[in-house]
Amino acid sequence: MSTQFTLKDHHREYRLVNDRLIFAGLFALLLFIIVMVRLAVLQIIEFEHFNSLSTKNRVDIVPLSPQRGLIYDRNGIILAENIPVFSLELTPENMGDVASTLDELALLFDMSDEKMADIKKQIKRQRAFREITFRQRLTEKEVALFSVNRHKFPGVEVKGRLVRHYPQGALFAHTIGYTGRINERDQKRIDAKNYKGTHNIGKTGIERYYEDLLHGTVGYQQVETNVQGRVVRELHNTPPVSGKDLFLNLDVNLQRKADELLGDYNGAIVALDPRSGEVLSMVSKPNFDPNPFVLGISTKEYALLRDSYDRPLFDRSLRGHYPPGSTLKPFVALGGLELGVVTEHTESFCPGWFTLPGQDHRYRCWKTHGHGPVDLKKAIAQSCDVYFYDLANTLGIDRLHNFLDLFDFGHRTGIDIPSESKGLSPSREWKRERRNQVWFPGETVISGIGQGFNQTTPIQLAHATAILAMRGVNITPQVARASRDSGQSELVLLNKNTADALPMENSEHWEIIIDSMIEVVHGKRGTARHIGKNLPFQIAGKTGTAQVFGIKQDEKYDAATLAKRLHDHALFIAFAPADKPEIVIAVIVENGGGGSKTAAPMARKMIDQYFGFTEDE
């Protein structure tokens, strides 16, 4: 056996290995065929498919963001514009000696080491042709400083970008609102395609409501790119269509006046043109500067606004809930007339309080010793509470609620600014549903003077007053008047809603109520008689004082001892001229004390401003 191992049969070995070599060669041929078939499948059969994929691969679509429409006031004064902001951008691949350029830049702009380390890290992370922001929001001085030295910095550029700017600052913070970075929530309400390349979106106010008009249509640039996204060349360009300019009904001067009048008070003033629903002025105080929101407000600044006790971010004119107080009385009175519960001459006796039959709880009149006999006109002019306790009690909550519905109490006015509040006009159903309680007669009584559950917003109050002023014509308040295509001069009016006049049994009733309201301002004992002087026409108005907290039985309201925050809210509604109204004003001054003392003079000054009367009281 051992010989078999030592002796080599060369011939047999040769044949053995040779057979295997031939087999290997055939196997190689087979592999060749398999690969060729595979290649033929890819390159011939599936050619069309891959060819189109290849074409798609190369073409990238770069969105070109449209310029946002501008916003003007009714006189053509600009309220929202787009201004360039400058930032310093680095393109590392063009910078030459990156490290030394950075050092010099740091010296020029006095950058902290921390910031510089951050920028250096960014440069390392990103591809060399991508831009890196070195410094944002350059001041003009910094731009000039860089421009002088620019020859020293290849690959460093000052880049301008248009951002929203509100030249009037805080004055229109709540009405116009502001734009801000598109966030996840915004993504849901927009057409993502149209917002490619857009950084900001209307967040609040007009900016948000008319976002579609203001934004415009995105443009596209078709470019050939490589995989890193570097643009190799442009293939096609569809320019963007700028957003439409908006012309508002707001009047800068009236707005500024309202802002001045409120001064340091918290509160709101709304002025409408009742004939058209045009919102002439709408101010909520305190307000805030919307400009920092555009580029992103710092968390510290934001926290300061958010956590302030006075809540400057809160739009009181549309969302502030206030008891209407006595300003509700003309509407209640009209209800009494219209439903035939009282006539112009029906009298009640005011001893200073009112009690429900069979109860001894005393509903107090603001006038401790009573108004004596009171008819409708006197009740409104002197704001007698007892008259309205009685009237409301007679009407009952159901009829009262239904009647107030006609003036949109408890409903949104439909103004063209988002997130308006509904207010609250209480009813039996409401109380059962929301509180799971039955309605008590005493609650009807205090509803008659606009207390209790009643909550209105300033815009609601102005809107209801406008309906009253127009003798029943309900026109939705509108802030924006018209739009204009970018680069065109023709204005396109925006649609407005005009409802039919309220169905009244007797149109005389309007005049009775309005006469009573004239009496408030011009009557001998009217609660706002001090604002009725030196006028070529008459003002119809109504004062109101809303309690911030309830006064206990047999306790006297003592303003002096109460902290300012617990002072009553002062309210006033008015329109002028009373016979042919052109302007409606609603004023709410938080903790302003009495409506006649604080709120009424403000309304008068608004009217003066509107009609161009010089102030010489």
Added chain:
Amino acid sequence: MNKLHDFKHPERWSLTQALSRIHIDAVLLFGLVSLLAVGLMILYSAGDQSSALMIKQLVRMGMALFVMLIIAQIHPDRMRDAAYWMYLIGLALLIAVLLFGHEGKGAQRWLDLGFFRFQPSELMKLAVPLLVASYLAERPLAPTAGRLIIGMIMIMLPSLLIAKQPDLGTALLIASSGLIVIFLSGISWRIIISFLLASASALPVLWYVMHDYQKQRVLTFLNPESDPLGSGYHIIQSKIAIGSGGLFGRGWLEGTQSHLAFLPERSTDFIFAVIAEEFGLVGVGILLFSYLLIAARGLYIANQAQTSFARLLAGSISMTFLVYVFVNVGMVTGLLPVVGVPLPLVSYGGTSMVTLLAGFGILMSIHTHRRMMTP
């Protein structure tokens, strides 16, 4: 021996014979140089016409061709003598790499020797077939079961060490170079078939010892579209490049997939896709056929070799060369998972080219050191 030739054809000077005298096989040299030239042309396109890249590659080619010429001068018998030493040194270096190796792209493959970095696995690409061929050829073929087992251990030891680096592609190539020797040595088909069956059933076991990135590659290979921006990206883009080449291609320097940088690793592992995009089916057909011809010449040399050792070695080197090509092309066309094997002699990169041409140096040595017999 060469005198015999001179005597036969004294009147005609032949380049083939002149080259043969310095132990160069003219046919192989012509095939290899043409392939290298084509490779350089493709690299010019794939490497964004960078002359720096070209010069580097040219220098490597020069070095590799020089190594080939030197090795061709060594008599096959000396190689057989050196096989054990090469193998043992290679094994020691592999262990050293695992212990103090340099990391590159997530794998320990490099050994930093101070002045240059060296991949011991490259040495093993030659040492394994050399050793196995020399060991099996010591005794009459076909080998006995015992020798077969020892041969298998010789193959598996370095393969496992390299797989652990981890460099699965190289490990599989080295294992296959040794297995080809065993196949050529004439073991019975019964053993071959049962070995194949056993390997197939071992695949699930392999799954558990694989690294995550290797598993990912396999999963991606099975369904590249599942992860189009992640690891499936290479295959998808490579298929687009190949498919969009069509029959005749977009033309040299005209490939958009490669020039717009959609194709990753386009000058190294995925250079085949660049060729397919720019030269189409016709171009890659010619290229693959050239590879086949070079391998055929190698098989012919094996056939003409005079010792079993030389025949086994030459056969293994030629077939391993083809396996390289088909693994790379299979990977780029989506037939095989991505294992990171360059296209021989065309892909940019140094070490593998030196090893490959050293292998062809061995083939040339085998062919030109034959003892001439009287006709």
